Amino acid sequence: MKRDARFTLLELVVAIGIIALLVGILVPVVGTVREKSQKTACASSIRSLSMSVQLYWNDFGTYPSGWLRQNLFGQYHDSAEGFDCPSTKKPYELFYVPRTPTGLDRVFLSCARHQLAAAGPGKGVRPAPAGEVLFNGVPVVGGATIEDGPITFEDGTTVTVNGKAFVLASFYTEIHRLYNAMRVFVDYDKVTLNATVPVGSSFEAIVPAATITASGATLQIKTDVLGASGKVNAKIKVTAGVADVTTWNGEGMSVTPASGQVTVIGPVTDAHRLPPWL
Ligand SMILES: [Zn+2]
Numbered sequence: 001m002k003r004d005a006r007f008t009l010l011e012l013v014v015a016i017g018i019i020a021l022l023v024g025i026l027v028p029v030v031g032t033v034r035e036k037s038q039k040t041a042c043a044s045s046i047r048s049l050s051m052s053v054q055l056y057w058n059d060f061g062t063y064p065s066g067w068l069r070q071n072l073f074g075q076y077h078d079s080a081e082g083f084d085c086p087s088t089k090k091p092y093e094l095f096y097v098p099r100t101p102t103g104l105d106r107v108f109l110s111c112a113r114h115q116l117a118a119a120g121p122g123k124g125v126r127p128a129p130a131g132e133v134l135f136n137g138v139p140v141v142g143g144a145t146i147e148d149g150p151i152t153f154e155d156g157t158t159v160t161v162n163g164k165a166f167v168l169a170s171f172y173t174e175i176h177r178l179y180n181a182m183r184v185f186v187d188y189d190k191v192t193l194n195a196t197v198p199v200g201s202s203f204e205a206i207v208p209a210a211t212i213t214a215s216g217a218t219l220q221i222k223t224d225v226l227g228a229s230g231k232v233n234a235k236i237k238v239t240a241g242v243a244d245v246t247t248w249n250g251e252g253m254s255v256t257p258a259s260g261q262v263t264v265i266g267p268v269t270d271a272h273r274l275p276p277w278l
Pocket of ligand 1: 042085086087088111112113114
């Protein structure tokens with residue numbers, strides 16, 4: 001008996017079923033392999049970028065402030081791509097602030113997508129689990145711009161924002177402590193941050209005129225751009241505990257309830273303007 005060369009309906013259904021099964025098995029495997037290789041590429045980019053940051057430090061005795069691409073591309077970092085995570089194509093988040101009074105002058109580079117960070121520099125890349133950040137009770141990720149409302153970090157730090165602010169970071173440092181940071185750009189103009197930071201938690205606000213670091217404190221930070229003079233100011237008032245303030249020109253001071261409202265006035269610089277990708 002001559003076999004019909006055409007597929008029977010049953011054979012077709014079986015063949016399609018087998019193909020679907022294979023696709024179902026292979027697609028997640030391919031996805032996992034790609035994800036792993038991108039995480040490896042991301043770790044390598046962070047490592048190389050942290051070396052460029054170190055080279056900059058060797059020349060200037062300070063870490064670059066502002067955005068890495070502006071400060072490092074060309075002279076300190078050859079690759080134009082090395083500033084972005086290979087998966088998200090977003091720039092690495094740089095958390096550097098000269099913490100003059102505490103002496104904890106250091107830099108963090110991190111990728112929220114791959115939960116990687118380089119601290120130091122010189123301490124290498126390590127896993128940096130992100131902490132949950134809620135805005136009005138809804139989760140937001142590092143890099144979110146928020147307006148008018150309360151931000152709650154995983155360690156209980158709360159910041160009520162009037163105006164616009166940028167959630168810079170919330171991740172666990174090498175000593176398993178959450179590092180929470182927010183930033184206010186010149187372009188946001190008048191912003192008020194009311195922060196309550198529990199003991200054992202740390203919060204940093206990077207505003208155009210100063211960087212304010214607090215742990216176990218209640219404080220208010222007001223930013224303003226002065227019209228005609230073209231300058232920026234930050235008004236800092238601490239109602240409990242102490243805040244370490246590093247001014248735009250690197251001077252340090254401790255602000256306590258006894259200090260009253262402290263005003264820092266500084267120039268508008270590019271480092272405090274909105275970066276092009278925001
Ligand atoms: Zn990444």
